Amino acid sequence: MSPRDEKRVNDPLDLQAPPGQARAVQPEDDEPAPATPGSGADSKGRGRDDSEKLDQYLLRRYHLHGDRKAREQLITMYLPLVRSLARRYASRGEHFDDLVQVGAIGLIKAIDRFDLSRGVELTTYATPNIVGEIKRYFRDKGWSVRVPRGLQELNIRLNKVIDELVPKLQRSPTIKELAEAASATPEEVLEALETSQAYNSVSLQASPNGESGEEDAGLIDYLGGEEEAYDTMEDRTTLAPGFAKLDKRERYILHLRFFEGLTQSQIAERVGISQMHVSRLIRRSLEKLRDEIGDLDSPPAGHVADAGSR
């Protein structure tokens, strides 16, 4: 394995991926590289200008010449932006480092899809990509409200339509254009777009009733900390891998159900969500556990599953 291949295998962000529009790699670029911001005695006064020039230079190097080192340098330069944006969402129950990783994927997509002819700054283009990726992560974690199947299907259709229309139109399509291409109304398209924000309705920062007020605690305040009982249970029942797949709220609800013996209604009252929602969360958690333990013959898991429906 060559050093480059080895690096690629070890690179979780796949920094070595080829650019979408890259031409054949040129051995040299005649254009002189701008100074790296911060290097040089007079960099203080013109840091932003230097930074923009360097962005453009590196983007050209990558997109026109396939210079992957330029891509890596851009990623490194903009990781502080990713951290800054990830910090906004770090209080919503996810690890900061995970959000940085997810945001970095958005950054890489922005760098790869950047259109040199648009004349916008990379920061402007990358920010919504990074935030979008982080929000998608929250949505995919299952914190969204249940989206009607019709809208889910429209969402999938819209993603496909967008991928087709952007290169065809050489710009972002309007809502009407999307609606026409997806055989939907503009209102339905807007509704589908709205579902991408659905995680807000159960943000862990929100109070259980969705209202704001100083007296209201956030859902996050209802989450349990690390419980020694989890370790014991994991050891006893071989469920450790499954538990690792559960989020804090799911573990907390399973704890209330199976360790404290609360009914679903009591859990609903304690956590501030509906009994139906508790039921769904328990079912989903148990499905995750089952998926994780696979074919293991585990009576305790069966016992847990049976107990969940009470």
Added chain:
Amino acid sequence: MAETITLEVPATLSALSTVRMVLGGIGDRLEFSYEEVDELRLATDELLQAALETERPERLTVSVEVGDGALRLTAGVFRTDDLRVQVGVTPGGCIDLCLLLRSLMDDVSVESAPDGYNVVLVKRGAGSGA
């Protein structure tokens, strides 16, 4: 600006969905691209969520002036320094909410109001020439 649409909603997360939907409809009327609509909704959502966390108001008022392929959104009235600092450029630079709003919108400003201040966001459609 040709016309003004004013929304007054309860200061709850679920009400923000209503604001986003209305903004989507306005963006559609202005023939914004879906990306521009998404940016408008995201910026407004982030501003209002920050307001919910820092201001804890009972109700939120969002006023949108529409015309010439652009819109001017005024949210408020806010009173805390905390939100004003988050929106503005601090000695440490434009970070966090400030960075987000300025990346997504064409103009971000704070205007004095009788009982506090409003945050004003401006979005112009790429095809508007505005």
